[in-house]
Amino acid sequence: MSDNQGPAPELKAGSRKRGQRKTGNKNKAVVLGALSATLLLAAGAGMVSAASLLQSPSGSKTLDMSLADVPAGRTTAVCPAPPRLPEGTATGTDNQFSPVSRSAKSFLDALVLSDASGSVPGSNLASLDGSAIADIAKPPAATQPPASGPPVLNAGVVAQRPAGDVTVVDADPISGQKAAVAGLMSYTASDGDLRGLAAAPCQQPVNDAWLLGANTALGRTAVLNISNASGTPATVNLELFGAHGQIQAPDSRGLLVSPGATRSINLAGLAPNEGQLSVHLRSSGGPVAATIQQSVLRGLTAGGVEVITPGAGAADSQVMTGVDVQDPAAVKSLADKPGFADVVPALQITVPGPVDAVVDVRLFGPNGQRALPGGGAVTAKAGSVTEVPLTGVPAGMYTVSATSDVSFAASSRVTRGLKAEDPVDFAWSPAAVRLGSQHVMAVPQSGTRFLSFGVPTGRATVSYTPVTSDGKVHKAQTVDIAGGTTAVIGVPDKSDGAAVSGYIVSAAGDAAYGALVLGQGDQPGVSVLTIQDGAAGHEKVQVTLGY
Numbered sequence: 099m100s101d102n103q104g105p106a107p108e109l110k111a112g113s114r115k116r117g118q119r120k121t122g123n124k125n126k127a128v129v130l131g132a133l134s135a136t137l138l139l140a141a142g143a144g145m146v147s148a149a150s151l152l153q154s155p156s157g158s159k160t161l162d163m164s165l166a167d168v169p170a171g172r173t174t175a176v177c178p179a180p181p182r183l184p185e186g187t188a189t190g191t192d193n194q195f196s197p198v199s200r201s202a203k204s205f206l207d208a209l210v211l212s213d214a215s216g217s218v219p220g221s222n223l224a225s226l227d228g229s230a231i232a233d234i235a236k237p238p239a240a241t242q243p244p245a246s247g248p249p250v251l252n253a254g255v256v257a258q259r260p261a262g263d264v265t266v267v268d269a270d271p272i273s274g275q276k277a278a279v280a281g282l283m284s285y286t287a288s289d290g291d292l293r294g295l296a297a298a299p300c301q302q303p304v305n306d307a308w309l310l311g312a313n314t315a316l317g318r319t320a321v322l323n324i325s326n327a328s329g330t331p332a333t334v335n336l337e338l339f340g341a342h343g344q345i346q347a348p349d350s351r352g353l354l355v356s357p358g359a360t361r362s363i364n365l366a367g368l369a370p371n372e373g374q375l376s377v378h379l380r381s382s383g384g385p386v387a388a389t390i391q392q393s394v395l396r397g398l399t400a401g402g403v404e405v406i407t408p409g410a411g412a413a414d415s416q417v418m419t420g421v422d423v424q425d426p427a428a429v430k431s432l433a434d435k436p437g438f439a440d441v442v443p444a445l446q447i448t449v450p451g452p453v454d455a456v457v458d459v460r461l462f463g464p465n466g467q468r469a470l471p472g473g474g475a476v477t478a479k480a481g482s483v484t485e486v487p488l489t490g491v492p493a494g495m496y497t498v499s500a501t502s503d504v505s506f507a508a509s510s511r512v513t514r515g516l517k518a519e520d521p522v523d524f525a526w527s528p529a530a531v532r533l534g535s536q537h538v539m540a541v542p543q544s545g546t547r548f549l550s551f552g553v554p555t556g557r558a559t560v561s562y563t564p565v566t567s568d569g570k571v572h573k574a575q576t577v578d579i580a581g582g583t584t585a586v587i588g589v590p591d592k593s594d595g596a597a598v599s600g601y602i603v604s605a606a607g608d609a610a611y612g613a614l615v616l617g618q619g620d621q622p623g624v625s626v627l628t629i630q631d632g633a634a635g636h637e638k639v640q641v642t643l644g645y
Contacts, residue, residue: 170271173279175300176226176327176387177265180204180285181292181403184321184364184391199290206261207540208281208300209565209600210234213273214249218569221254221269221277226327227358228266232256237270251571255599256281258543264360266327267300280538280600280630283405284616286545286623292393293400294523295623297542297616298407299630303327303385307408310446310483310509311526312375312390314366317401317437321391322363322377326355328384334361337378338369339448344481345369355386365390373440374483376448376507379408394524396437402514402523404625409509409528412450416508416529419497419552419584420613420626421461426489428516441513441522443488445498447478448507454480455504461488462497462552462582478506497552497584497611498527515622527626533560533605533612537632540600543567546617547589549601555581556608562587563603566596574602581608589614603629 180202210221220237224230235254261283269277281300287293303326312320326332334353338345347368355361369375379388388408394401410416423429423443433442449455459474460467471490478484488498488510498510508529515522533551541547551560558581563574572593579585589598603612612629 170276173269173277175267177283177300178389179264199287201289202287204261204285206259208256208267210254210269211278212252216250218254219270219272219277224266226264253569257567278538280540282540284542292403293521294403296403296405297625298405301387303387305381305385307379308507309377311406315373317395319393320365325360325387329357330384332381332384334381339376340372341374400521412505412507415501417611418510418527419611420527420550420615421496421510425493444511445486447484449478455502457502460499463494495586499554514624523622525624525626530611530628533610537603537629548615549587551585551612553579553610558607558610560605562601564593564598565600567599568596
């Protein structure tokens with residue numbers, strides 16, 4: 099401190115010498131410093147003592163997190179509208195629609211599972227704006243406690259109801275649980291530009307979804323349909339990925355979808371001439387249900403139609419089953435013709451992050467793994483879509499497994515038809531969720547129908563229980579599946595004399611995945627529907643107290 103002080107004042111007569119004053123000040127400073135240190139130590143001890151005696155402010159408390167019950171809510175599943183021809187130019191975004199071919203038929207199938215006592219929750223069909231269409235089951239007068247022994251299950255069923263627009267399946271909670279609901283829209287046409295088979299499961303609205311497999315190249319039409327069944331406006335942002343990287347489209351953000359409405363967007367207006375297009379949809383406000391109506395027209399010949407639905411979110415492991423591969427030599431011959439490159443079965447990988455993904459791709463059939471020509475190691479570029487042909491393997495039903503140390507989204511293309519002069523069709527098998535204790539799925543009552551279950555590693559036992567159009571739940575059947583194989587099970591037309599309208603599926607053991615594969619018999623139609631997540635059970639959320 100003395101270095102910062104000015105010169106010492108000059109001494110007056112009668113005062114001590116300059117050296118004597120300096121020494122006295124130094125001694126006094128030492129004494130004062132010692133006293134100050136003693137006082138500070140005492141004060142600090144007092145503060146510590148006070149802190150130990152006085153209660154700290156509530157905002158600084160460390161409290162254990164508690165779990166609060168979340169009441170089970172109403173289950174809502176949104177079923178998409180049947181495919182329709184879009185009107186307007188490809189450079190626009192929002193679309194209007196015109197009627198489809200004269201032979202087009204569209205149906206809705208749905209089922210609502212009872213609780214363990216056999217009480218079916220109150221449920222109904224409604225339009226997107228909430229207008230009632232038909233009851234599935236009246237609310238039970240009183241919920242009965244489950245009897246001892248195995249559960250007594252039945253279901254409310256809607257079978258082959260004509261469908262013309264977006265339809266919502268609503269079901270009340272029962273026994274403190276959300277209702278188990280499933281439904282699907284199926285479409286067939288034997289003439290017109292939208293000739294083929296298309297089907298899509300009814301989906302519970304979400305705020306985040308991945309849709310892979312869109313195509314806006316010449317002769318391809320992709321229309322994104324976003325439906326808002328909630329009472330809250332939804333603001334939707336789209337991330338678009340193509341073969342050469344992420345696509346910056348100014349009109350892809352801040353898309354408003356009003357409550358009870360559907361917004362249709364021609365993706366060619368956002369990402370023109372993209373042969374491989376993935377859409378990552380995020381919604382703030384109300385959750386939404388989203389699909390892509392994809393169709394192909396090669397000159398005057400229909401090239402197929404499909405309703406693309408969301409798959410599992412981006413992760414470091416993805417599994418797709420129900421990937422039905424045609425004769426490889428015939429597929430190659432057709433693909434070599436101009437305009438037919440997309441008839442090849444393929445895996446599409448989208449890497450949303452900034453790091454390339456080295457992906458290990460494997461195919462498992464009923465007899466085990468089949469090697470891909472060139473091996474199964476693929477480098478997928480960051481921020482883009484990579485397509486991996488699934489060629490050179492014998493015809494049959496496969497499960498595709500893809501793993502990496504980088505998160506990615508994936509979907510597999512399935513094709514039908516082997517002659518250039520005849521109509522062909524295609525489908526997409528999106529990444530599936532792991533099967534758990536109870537999944538409910540609806541099936542249509544026409545065409546060919548197969549259940550495909552894949553187990554990449556280990557071993558799993560899958561149980562599938564038919565539900566018929568009269569609401570009865572029949573005897574469960576099981577299949578033991580070795581790791582690295584796919585099990586294919588035909589769906590019968592009837593069970594105990596009644597038409598099969600759905601299944602209850604569960605799995606035990608190692609990870610298993612499932613899908614429903616639909617066909618048109620002697621026609622080239624095909625569609626693949628992955629088994630959806632099961633109904634959420636009794637839920638709790640962590641609550642932290644304080645401020």
